[in-house]
Amino acid sequence: MTSKHFPDVSRDTAPQDIYRKIVSEIDDGVIGIDAGGIIRLCNPSAERIFGWEYGELLGKPLDVLLPEHLRAFHAKLVSNFFAGAGEARYMGARTAEIVGLRADGSEVHLGITILKTSTTSEHMMIAVIRDISERISYQRELLRLAQTDPLTGLLNRRAFHESFAARMAHGEPAMSSVALLDLDEFKALNDRYGHDAGDEAIIRFADILRQTIRSGDLAARWGGEEFILFLPNTSSQSAVAVVERVRAAFADAVFGWRRGGSGSLTVSAGIVTDRIGKGGLDAAVARADIALYDAKRGGRNRIVRIRDPQDTVAMSADH
Template sequence: MRLALLRWSGRQSLISGVVTVLFALGLLLILSLQINSSYRAEVQRARDEARNLAGVLEGQLGSALREVDLVVNGLGLQLQPGDLSSPDLGEARNKTLQSLLLDQLAQIRQLDNLALFSPDAVLTHRALDTPGSNIPLKAEALDRMRNNPFIERDYARLDGKGGLQRPGLIIVHRVEITPGQLDGWVGATITTQYFDRVFGNLALGHQGVAMLVDERLGVIASYPPQPAGFEPDAATLRALRDGAQEGIQVRQTRIDGITRQTAYQQIGDTPFFVAVSLSSNDYLARWHAETRYYLIGGALLMAMALLMAYFFWQSRQLSTHLRSKEKRLDASESRFRQMIETTPVALVLSRPGDHFITYINQQASQMFALPQATALSMRVFQLYQDRLDFLNQLENVRQSQPVRNLEVRLRRSNGETFWGHLSMSLAQGSAGTTLLIGISDITEHKALESELQRRATTDGLSGLANRAHFMDVSNHELIRAQRYGRPLTLMMIDIDHFKRINDAYGHDAGDAAIRAIAALCRSTLRDADVIGRLGGEEFAALLPETPMPMALLVAERLRARIEAHELVIPSGETIRFTASIGITPLEPGDTLIDPLLKRADLALYDAKHAGRNRVCQQQSALIP
């Protein structure tokens, strides 16, 4: 009986030893797989994070450069011939240009200074005249734009030499007030102070790096200012520059014992690139801590297994394993929810099949004025102004066509519509395919675009079309009339003795007279007629589908209304004034509006010399 017991004990010990060895080997294998899997997950997360940060940085800098283009283009449209020829244009005009530059500079926070240059790159006017605000523009840097009139803008590096001047970027726009003639340049500077603000808002970690690189692979700005142990990959930047690669490119490098995940992307249609690099000392810090915990936990489990009986080992191991998995899943879900709840982008998740919303974060809930619980009973296309927009985007995503930063009209729960930048993608998970939508509200940006467009096309005093916009619209109408053989007439209106009004009652009264003429033109003419202020007291009106006899009646009616109008100025005095009108029809050989303006101006000259307050016509050369 005792021998049997010993034999049983020996067999039990052998089985226990074998099971213990197998358990130890299995535990070591599981730990190694878990550590390797978590390592790969952290590396992939770092690559995705670098890619996302590069996309965010490209969007911010691209948007900033586009805003600069809009402001500078708007500035160019408000300049007059000769404004860039000399720094001494008289005290009044110099003050006007200084005010104009300061107004444009105040519209966009990333600009440090704004200046005007003559065709020879001589500084004539600038918004700020403070130490360190100089724009060192050199004539030879403009040769490429000077020799190629189709290049409207170019960039130059601001090297920051001279002590007070910060390094950065110079943006130069070509100015052609007179078509086909170089009138000068508009220069704007963005220093590293703005780039430092943008880079400083990125979650780069302690050893992360963000850079702005030009097409010559020179570093314009970086954060931190002098990063140690990092150089951008020249081959990747050259491939992006030459078009051999597109989109965001992520590269892994190892220098001085540090592995880096670096994302590169070109900024829109500019010659600049962003590079965002994350250090393994940052993105693997959590992995190192978790690995230590895994090893300590494995050692404890092995020690417990050696002290426990064989018959309780399987149940104990299974229970421990299940609890460990549950904790990791809960922690992972908690981290995921915390990440998407705190992200500054509105996120919406839905099922691609029936389009029901499965989740929205707090930002999306606030953006659409929609409680999160209520959103779960809605379909995602109900957030769109037009359901077809959603269906078209979903079809593109299903065909592997990316939808990124697309401008879309969306709708809040109260019916209010707004503009948003929308990105859409399909993600595969354990629960199946999920449609992921990211949205940024750009309503203010669209309002700014609309305001800049209005300022670029509208005369500030009269509210009518300015000269450039009038010429552009009139040329389109002229082409249409010539193509279909339709009649068209142009009239020019000039206030009689306008200088007397200014001299007798002041310039405010003159401005009031101009506004009164604009109001009378709008109320007398049709909505289809194009009315513009050409400058000073001179106006023009283009009358499509209007033959000469009818145009003469309209012009006479307008002249009579101006003569009968009484203008009451703030002093209580009543001013009455008249206007002379010159009118001319469209000729078959007219291809631009300029010949009509010349003929109408001659007719206006005849009206002035015939005694004013009358309508004179300049007959077509084809009419006997």
């Protein structure tokens, strides 16, 4: 390693040469800053990770390697670390990510170990940096697959529960609605045209659901041909309006089956509107399921809403 990257801090010795070779050739980046946050040393791997040319980082503030929204927070961390008693620590945790800024403006996910050291004249902080972007991307893909219904791309049941809980953690809405929607005559469709036709119907309905509901609504495939909606801060009347748009759009869709023939399909829905708190989802779903059963029994292609346990209102397709 040349002095441009890593200045001499002691007389050259055989061990020092070994250290220089290790730091120069390892894949991990090594960056050193002084107490003012100025980069005083770096190795080639650090330049590669952050996309800078040879020697360009030296003398620049550490801020050039940080997204703007993280700079003040990071400066406080560095100050506290310099002032603290600890000599080394790993930055980040299982639930947190360290994000750096590349020269081209893109972000890179990092694992960083920091330690304090000294030259003959000043204290320095050394960061050993590893690019973990690929690992983060892989973990996120695994999480997406675990949370997503593979046929429709919607949330699965478990992810719906988790997303609902996350919403409730930020405050319970005064009034919300839960809707269960079930494709009508689905078994007959499978029996007559095959499971490919059933899959096509489910996929088309999921697409309509995504395109029709509002940005703040939560949708999932509940299981089989059944879907669920959580409509926060939504009155009974507004919930019916949302679900009616879904019902009408699906009824208008025309299908052509591989086994021959074409046709359309319908969906029935049950809606419950209440003050649905953290522990109230299961009860709301159970009541929406009763309303859905009433919609099926009443002729299908219908919406039945329950505004409270004693209030049930049924609406046909032409309401």
